[in-house]
Amino acid sequence: MLSWALTFLVIAIVAAIFGFSGIAGAAAGxxxxxxxxxxxxxVISLIANAIRGKSPRL
Structure with a gap:
């Protein structure tokens, strides 16, 4: 999911450079x-793992 956020951020930056303010604003949003x-x-995942008390598997 973080990769999707970074993808839209890059799209927003590229659109802003080329002057497409509407597309840049939408992508940034x-x-x-x-x-x-x-x-x-x-945060939910970290709290759930802390409550269960299991250590992460490697």
Whole structure:
């Protein structure tokens, strides 16, 4: 999911360089939403693993 956020961020940067402000704004908004979803899922995963008390497998 983090890769999708980075992809949309790159699209937003490229679109901004070429002057497509509408596309750049939309891509930046999508990247921000996906990034925050990623952060929320990461926190939930960390809390769930801490509650279960299992150590990560290697």
């Amino acid at each position: 999508i990247a921000k939403i996906i990034f925050f979803i990623f952060v929320v899922l990461l």
